[in-house]
Amino acid sequence: MYAEDAAAVATPEQPTTAAVAEPTAEATPAPQEKSTWEKILANMPKISGYLQTGWNWAQDSYDNSHATSSFQAKRLRLIMDGKVGEKVDFRLQIEAFNGIAGSTNGNGQKNLQVMDAFATWKVMPEFKIRAGQFYTPLGYENYDISPKTLETVDFSNIVYRMACRNPYEYNFVDYGRDLGVMLMGDLFDSGKGFRYLHYDLALTNGSIPCKDDDNSSKDFYVSATVRPVKFFNIKATYNYGKYKDNSKIADGSKYNPMHRFVVGAWYNDPQGIDLRAEYGLLKSKVDGQKRLDEQGAYVLAGYHAGKWLPMVRWDMYRDKMQNTVNPNGETIQKCNANYNYNRILVGVNYQLFKNVTIQFNYHHFFFNDKQYTSNGEEYSGRNQIQLMGRFCF
Amino acid sequence: MYAEDAAAVATPEQPTTAAVAEPTAEATPAPQEKSTWEKILANMPKISGYLQTGWNWAQDSYDNSHATSSFQAKRLRLIMDGKVGEKVDFRLQIEAFNGIAGSTNGNGQKNLQVMDAFATWKVMPEFKIRAGQFYTPLGYENYDISPKTLETVDFSNIVYRMACRNPYEYNFVDYGRDLGVMLMGDLFDSGKGFRYLHYDLALTNGSIPCKDDDNSSKDFYVSATVRPVKFFNIKATYNYGKYKDNSKIADGSKYNPMHRFVVGAWYNDPQGIDLRAEYGLLKSKVDGQKRLDEQGAYVLAGYHAGKWLPMVRWDMYRDKMQNTVNPNGETIQKCNANYNYNRILVGVNYQLFKNVTIQFNYHHFFFNDKQYTSNGEEYSGRNQIQLMGRFCF
């Protein structure tokens, strides 16, 4: 329905964050005389979305079954772009197959969850204000890319373990969303269809979305994307916040500090090479003692060959904390070792129709430490296959 | 999208209940010849809604933190007005940030909840029939006003403690909705753009919405609004029902009686003074013994000065039951004393754009009895600040 949508299906969205946030702005044609009906239509909320569904196979699952295979309703995103006014847009995004731990229903079924609900006041291209619940600018995959434009089926662990998860207060994916206000803009027009600089400054709760914050401290984000030429840009984001220590070494405080930093570079020719790398850090110290120390990285290389997009990705994640033993001989869990792996992904996308993409991903996991199934079998690797269709409407 | 919406943002809706229920009727223009496409468009469900999001600060919260501050997703209302036929409309309203106690997900997050789902057969202006789940006519704030048209961010306690809550069966806000049938109409056309009398007669489950009733007794509502002149009206509503005694002195019966009565008056000049007052009673006796005895009131005064609406409101609520001590020396909880307060609100709305309103509310609570934080600190007052944006789409 939008210009963005048509282009975005097979070719990953170009990293102009403006395109993510304000898809309607450029898409609506402006005929010289509008009938009453055309005016009504122009002001109606625009509904769009996509279904990602298919087959997942995994070997050596954690629950001791040798392999699992399932048809999956991976994602069903419903998006509503409402027109609030001449310069104000509203965006609602709902995940209809939300299966995040703790939020499924009593039968363990996935259900609906509000992801985005924000209004954006576009004062001018150089300055916009966003209020509500929105995706934070922490890295390309969390801000500039959605599963609709992502090359692979799943994100790297920079998203799942860093951007989408608050390691202090909880330990589950929160879709990388938060409640607050964000200032942003695009500066220095190149005259060649892009601007040299994009910036984001956000103040957010620093807690779980769809919930009031229970500490008074707010999170702060600063992010800049520099685009020297049309197909290439680099991005860096820093985040600081204070949290309750729930997940690891509980000390009751609601005000433990945490730092997150993600830096990356992206070259993307829609008719050629797609090359992206990101590196992320997550750290916390309380009274000079390390509480959190995590690190993630990935490199993705693909090539847009007509309707095909073959790709390879390497990604890693490392929780560098060590479990300790207390004077009573009990193990103090400080580390999520089962996420400590390197992983190779080989994949290919095929654009069957304008709005239909078939995605094939093969993963091999190399665990840093040996893993054990519940009946004690040891394993150091793991394979996964995903075959998905992505249908945009 | 509707004529109503445009007017409603900064100027509170005039208390013609018809305007609340049937917004589409007047709003759709009627061109002489319709193309196929215009006919399709005219019969499509109309989607609208509003996001209310901002900042909340409160001092002396009950959980012993001295002050709390949080960005909030206060309300996200999604409204669908479907055309069932020439004289039959359908209304669906969903709260996408429903945080009512007991209905949040396993992670404590707000989620989606159906509020309204009803069909209205408009036989004639004097007689309409509504069936389904709808808002009951108990007072202006529950029936004639929505958060989209309310002057303040939150309702008074006549809504939260009386209309929106069944003190027998449960003790949480139910949005003032119930399942049943309602007859209503507007009589005696003044010839000056309004009718002198509006009436509502409803028969409802008298239990929680979105759930089957577990007693056979039904609730009854009768309500009348008399409007002698365009800008002024008075309204009175009486409700009777029978309930299970869960919340206070459980006696196992599903058939304890309860009476509710709300009366009010409203003067509202869209270019001038807005003055509204309501008084409510809630009472129950079983075997000559008082079981429930509550009282609430408020006076709101504002002035529509162009894009500004400054206002002041006083409201009070009093649960007049007394906790008692039984022969074993145990306290029998009969009263919700922490709601027993007077409160002053000073606020101002500014209409930034046609569909964007900025709302600032400052509250001071005067508790009737001393309150205590969980570590024993005593307090008799409390302050709250709300700064919200209301974005209609």
Add this chain to the structure above:
Amino acid sequence: MYAEDAAAVATPEQPTTAAVAEPTAEATPAPQEKSTWEKILANMPKISGYLQTGWNWAQDSYDNSHATSSFQAKRLRLIMDGKVGEKVDFRLQIEAFNGIAGSTNGNGQKNLQVMDAFATWKVMPEFKIRAGQFYTPLGYENYDISPKTLETVDFSNIVYRMACRNPYEYNFVDYGRDLGVMLMGDLFDSGKGFRYLHYDLALTNGSIPCKDDDNSSKDFYVSATVRPVKFFNIKATYNYGKYKDNSKIADGSKYNPMHRFVVGAWYNDPQGIDLRAEYGLLKSKVDGQKRLDEQGAYVLAGYHAGKWLPMVRWDMYRDKMQNTVNPNGETIQKCNANYNYNRILVGVNYQLFKNVTIQFNYHHFFFNDKQYTSNGEEYSGRNQIQLMGRFCF
């Protein structure tokens, strides 16, 4: 909004399954020149749905109250038909008053649940591919009919006890949906507005929808509908799958086999007689021992007399397993005896307006074995009355 919808309200949908799945295909007119706005409109997702609300009265309920009566929000279906491409459609269906056991919220309230979320690639009329979460082809009522087109308010027990429920893994209604892929098509054009053969071949998880499967075995469905003349057809469906034994005699295995078979015949003249019968079997043996043995049937007879549709239905269900007593004298529950009944339904539908149908159903249950209320009263029969309005938008 669709041609199908207008016809479907009072006259049950003719059993061409193609009409269920692809309502938009025929409905959109194709003018010779489209304006930009017409193109936008043509590609917008189409939203429709229906509310079914009214009154339910039941005598001799299981919970020992002599009779219950309640206004009910029976069903609110929201349907979105999105256009993915020239030959690819997307269908989303949400039940907004889902009250399935285990999925209501903490206050026992019904809430939103995704039922359907699938894409259909219509390669040609003879061959279509569907992927996602969809209704399985097990019988007319689960596949060819929805509550919008069903003559009665509720389905027969072939749907609720066989198609909509997996007696091994769980024991609640799952809407007869599953995740997987389905091939289907209509063969042998009669040249008189119908095709002689419809077929469905499906491979699905064989577990609960909206959830990943936890065994590796997949379910298989094969179904054929033969239509020798326009108003008459016969249908047979066979399903095989493997399941975890949760509900009866748990043995820990995830791979117990189950067979389901439903056969039926339907004569339906939209201006005359509507006569339909189905018979279903559900069986399982493990190591030569019967684990499941159930049987269901119904005969429905109605007559389309203008706006009226009077009808009578007999249906039965029989769980033929017997509870046993183990060496310790404990009863081993192998049978759901409270569903073992014959039932007579007498009903009438009246089409008040094009999109409004009033439905009256009277049921009498004849239990095979005596039933007992919780305080020991015995009963062998039960009455139920349903008075509902069905409003389509």
